[in-house]
Amino acid sequence: DAKTTQPTSMDCAEGRAANLPCNHSTISGNEYVYWYRQIHSQGPQYIIHGLKNNETNEMASLIITEDRKSSTLILPHATLRDTAVYYCIVRVANTGNQFYFGTGTSLTVIP
C-alpha cells in the first residue's frame, strides 16, 4: 500500500472549517483514499473514502487532486468533539487487505 504523509499536528478554531492535508504521491490507480479518526482511548472511526472524485457525507468532505497525489479532508464547522487524531490511509478497496496506519494528524479544536 502507498505511503502517506500528514502534518503531525494542527489547530482549528471552533466553528471554522478544518482542512487536513495528506500526501500520497505513490498511490496506484486502484487504491482508494480512506480517512479515519481516533478520539483519545477509543477505536478509530470511519469518516469517508474516495477514489478520484470528490466525496461528501454528513461528517466531512474529501477533495482529491486531479493527479491523485494528495487529498484534503474538510470538516466544514469544527466542534470541540472533533479534537482527535486523523489518519489518511490508501489501499485497494473490495479486498480483505489490511489498513496500515501512519502517525496521523493530531487536530485540536480551540474554543
Next chain:
Amino acid sequence: GAVVSQHPSRVICKSGTSVKIECRSLDFQATTMFWYRQFPKQSLMLMATSNEGSKATYEQGVEKDKFLINHASLTLSTLTVTSAHPEDSSFYICSARGVEYNEQFFGPGTRLTVL
C-alpha cells in the same frame, strides 16, 4: 455504519496469566477481522489478519504462539494473550470487514494492564 464490539473493555491481570479478548460484529457478517495494538502516544500497529475458518496471518515480529487468534464464526474473533508480561500492556483494538463494505469498522478497544 456497522457496529463492532469488544469485551472486556478493560482488564488487569497478573504476570504469567492468559487473557482472552473477544471481538464481535453485531449487525453484519465479518469475513475478515484484524487485530491491532497501540502503545501510548503511538499509532495503531497491525498484529494479524484472520479470515473465518482459516488460520490467522501474523505481521512480521508478532509471535503467533503468544497471541493466539481464533475466528471461528462470521461474527466472532478472539485474541488470547498467553503468559502475559508487563510489556504486553497495551490498547488492543479489533476491526472487521464484511463483503458488503469497502471500509473496516473498529471496535472500541480493550485496555490490558499486566502487573
